[in-house]
Structures are given as C-alpha cells and as structure tokens.
Amino acid sequence: MPATTAAALKTVIGLEVHAQVLTKSKMYCSCSADYANAEPNTHVCMVCLGLPGALPVMNEVAIETVIRTGLALNCEIPSYCKMDRKNYVYPDLPKGYQISQYDLPLAVNGTLEIVVDGVSRQAGITRVHIEEDTGRLVHDMAAHDDMSLVDLNRSGVPLMEIVGEPDLTTPEEAREYLMALRRILRAIGASTGNMEEGAFRCDANISVRTEDGSYIGPKVEIKNMNSFRAVERALRFEEIRQREAVSNGEELVQETRGWVDASGITVSQRSKEQAHDYRYFPEPDLPPLNIPREMVDEIAKSVGELPITRERRFVSDFGLSPADAALLNSERPIADYYEAVLNGKTQGTYPQVVANWLVNDVMGLARAKGLRADEMPITSQQLRGLVDMVEGKKLTGGAAKSVLLGMEENESPAVAAERLNLLAMDDDGAVKDAAMAAIEANPAAVEDFRGGKQAAIGRLIGDVMKRTGGRAKPDDVRAALLELLNGN
Numbered sequence: 001m002p003a004t005t006a007a008a009l010k011t012v013i014g015l016e017v018h019a020q021v022l023t024k025s026k027m028y029c030s031c032s033a034d035y036a037n038a039e040p041n042t043h044v045c046m047v048c049l050g051l052p053g054a055l056p057v058m059n060e061v062a063i064e065t066v067i068r069t070g071l072a073l074n075c076e077i078p079s080y081c082k083m084d085r086k087n088y089v090y091p092d093l094p095k096g097y098q099i100s101q102y103d104l105p106l107a108v109n110g111t112l113e114i115v116v117d118g119v120s121r122q123a124g125i126t127r128v129h130i131e132e133d134t135g136r137l138v139h140d141m142a143a144h145d146d147m148s149l150v151d152l153n154r155s156g157v158p159l160m161e162i163v164g165e166p167d168l169t170t171p172e173e174a175r176e177y178l179m180a181l182r183r184i185l186r187a188i189g190a191s192t193g194n195m196e197e198g199a200f201r202c203d204a205n206i207s208v209r210t211e212d213g214s215y216i217g218p219k220v221e222i223k224n225m226n227s228f229r230a231v232e233r234a235l236r237f238e239e240i241r242q243r244e245a246v247s248n249g250e251e252l253v254q255e256t257r258g259w260v261d262a263s264g265i266t267v268s269q270r271s272k273e274q275a276h277d278y279r280y281f282p283e284p285d286l287p288p289l290n291i292p293r294e295m296v297d298e299i300a301k302s303v304g305e306l307p308i309t310r311e312r313r314f315v316s317d318f319g320l321s322p323a324d325a326a327l328l329n330s331e332r333p334i335a336d337y338y339e340a341v342l343n344g345k346t347q348g349t350y351p352q353v354v355a356n357w358l359v360n361d362v363m364g365l366a367r368a369k370g371l372r373a374d375e376m377p378i379t380s381q382q383l384r385g386l387v388d389m390v391e392g393k394k395l396t397g398g399a400a401k402s403v404l405l406g407m408e409e410n411e412s413p414a415v416a417a418e419r420l421n422l423l424a425m426d427d428d429g430a431v432k433d434a435a436m437a438a439i440e441a442n443p444a445a446v447e448d449f450r451g452g453k454q455a456a457i458g459r460l461i462g463d464v465m466k467r468t469g470g471r472a473k474p475d476d477v478r479a480a481l482l483e484l485l486n487g488n
C-alpha cells in the first residue's frame, strides 16, 4: 500500500441503531414488554421462551409504529414485506434464531436531516426493519462466581433496526444524527430512546479513503457505546487510529472493535462475520405482510409536525432565538406545553418572554425536582397567569419567581401572590420611605452617584428591593430614588 498522508483521507461513517419499539406487549406474544420492572423470567411464555411448537403472532401496533418511523424518516413503505429467520447461537437467544427482516424490510430509502454548526444536510436512511430483542445475561460475580444467569423478560420485545447510509464524514455529524433520530422517535412515540437503559443502541461503521478512491480502507464496526458522547469519542479515536495506520503504511483489517470507555480506546474483538453466516430464510410461522396504501395514509396522519419543522416555526413565527427554539423542541411535551402557555398569543415579544420563563425558571425547577420532560412543576395555565401578571406590572420579576416556588397545586398565581404577600406595591409612600432609608444606609453609593457614577444607583435600587421584599416595581423605585437624589 502506498503511504498516504492523513490529510488527503476522508472519513466514512454509517450508523446502525437498534431502538426498542414502545408497545405494551412483545413482538410475537402477549407477554408484557415492560421487562425492566419485573422479577427475572416472569414476563415469559412458550413463544418468547422459544419452546418447540409455539407459534408467534405478529404485534400490529409494533408494525404500525415502525411504519410511522419510516414515514417520519421520509422512507418509502413497500406494499409487501416478509419476516426472516436470522440464525445464530447465543445463551440469551432461546430459539436459536431471531425473527427479523432480511431483503424486504418495512421501510426503505429515507433521509434524516442533521444540522452541524448551523449547516443543514440530509443523511440517507437505507432501511428500517422490525425484529425482536434477545434476553439478558446476568453476570453476578458476587452471588454466583462460577456461572452466568439468563433473564428472558426482554426476549421478544419489539426492536427496530434503523440502518443509515455511510453518509457521515465526522464524529460530530454522527452524534447529531443520533440526537436528531432519537428526537424524532420520541416525538412520534416510537421509542423511549433511552440509551442508558438500552432502549436505543448504536453500532458504528467507520473507514477511511482517499477522495479520488485510490485507497479505500476496510470497514471497522464499533460496538459497546452507551452514550452519544461515547459514540463521538469512539469514532474520533478510530478515525485517528485508521488515519495513522494508513499514513504509516500499516495494513488495516475488516473487524469488529469494542469501545472501552474508561480507557478511551477501541480494541479488536473479532474479524467481521459475513451476512450469510446467519443463514437467513423466510420465517415459515408468519405470513408475509401486505401493507395497503390506505393503512400507510392513515398512519401518516399520526406522524404530526416533526421536531425540526416545529423548531423552525418557533423561530420564524414566534421570533424565538434559535437556541431557545431548539431547547423547547428537545422533547415534544415541552414544545406542547410552551404552545399551551402561549394559547395563541403569538404577537410581539410575548413568545420570547414566555420562553425565557419556561427555559430559565420552570424547566430549572423541573430539573431540581427530578421531573420527566412530560411533567412540569406548574400547569400551562399557571405559567400563563404568572407571565401575564408580570407583563401587567402586578408582580415584579423577582416576586414572580417567589410565586412560582410557593404556588400550590391548582392555585392561581393571583391567589398565590396575595397569600404570599408578594403583589407589586402600589403604595408610592411606602416606596419613597424605602428609598429614603436606602439613601441613608448607603452614603458611599450616594456619593458615587453624585460624583457622576450613574451605575451606583443600582446598589440603591437593590437595597430598596430588599427592604420591600422584592415587591416594589423597579421603575417606581428608580423614579423615587432619582427624585430624592436630585432634589437634595
């Protein structure tokens, strides 16, 4: 192999994602798919235990969900597909095969829009197919140091595989691809997308080649990446390893490598098995599926507005900053909540004011309380009421934050503000008294202000706010202070 300079090489990355499909029951039996919250081997039956003679029955919701995913990824949905057996032996696979799809998947030829550094591009989606998850091996060395245990609760949980085209050229793009994909899956209710819990897993293929094709490196598959960050780090490590090998004239081989997160390296696991090792053949226990056009049209209605489209609408129609629009669209329930707060009031600065409260205060409070994205500490009506009171100068910003924290369930912000004695002061006399006290207590600030340091008034305003428990309106305070300072 001719020594090639690392700079002349380009990186080619393709991702394969396995995402558990959100359904109540498993793919081919009626056992609960909620495998994690059960005693081991309690959500099992003849079918998912792989006992001889047991017959699988297709989960229609899972099929519909994969079609919805395909549509959200701009795929074609062929009118005909079939299931195939993928044969291999492993202790967590009781049947000795997985029912998957081989040459006729549910969805093909799609695209996924990714945005990196503000630049948008389409990455190709080769296919989306349905299959089933395996069981889990439990290596509990403390309790059983001479054996491994198997839990088959997960065996047969619906799993979809989303295969991307090798269109990605940097580890950053790979990370964006995964985040964009997961956001869509969550938005359409297809998967929890939870990577830590194993509901969203990624294998990556990476190789390097010269632009002109004079050198095309072998594909290396990377496994064992359990976070978006791990995917990006593993790909960066592998990209550098392959580039250095090529420029040193070393031979690269097609292989599977495992990511070791703690040491930040990939290590060789095995040379790549070929697809025909799995001896795919059509699943004899399940009929092929005809997917009528009307069914696809009906499912298409349930896709809804995709997150990236909605994010752009928040910028173009509501005038939100791109960063806030992205944050509000990280999860569909947050975007829904935001639009419920707006309640059609989309003029002027109101949408951005609401976004500020939601992003900075309400979501912060939700995080502090450990709430999920679909749970908010206050209702959309409560937040709207709170923002309207601030906008109407019935509450100062500081007092509104205290109302937010002190408001009880189903209590209106107005009632809460009154109960907590936080309503904005309308009493000019009280504001003036507080201003006089502040001037008395801060001679240095007064001197600075009179000496020409206009900013010194901020210290006095702060003191008045403290004295009035944050209830004085900042404009009133400033006016009262200026009157007193300039009058003397």
Ligand SMILES: [Zn+2]
Pocket (backbone or CB within 6 Å): 026, 029, 030, 031, 043, 044, 045, 046, 047, 048, 049, 156
């Ligand atoms: Zn079962």
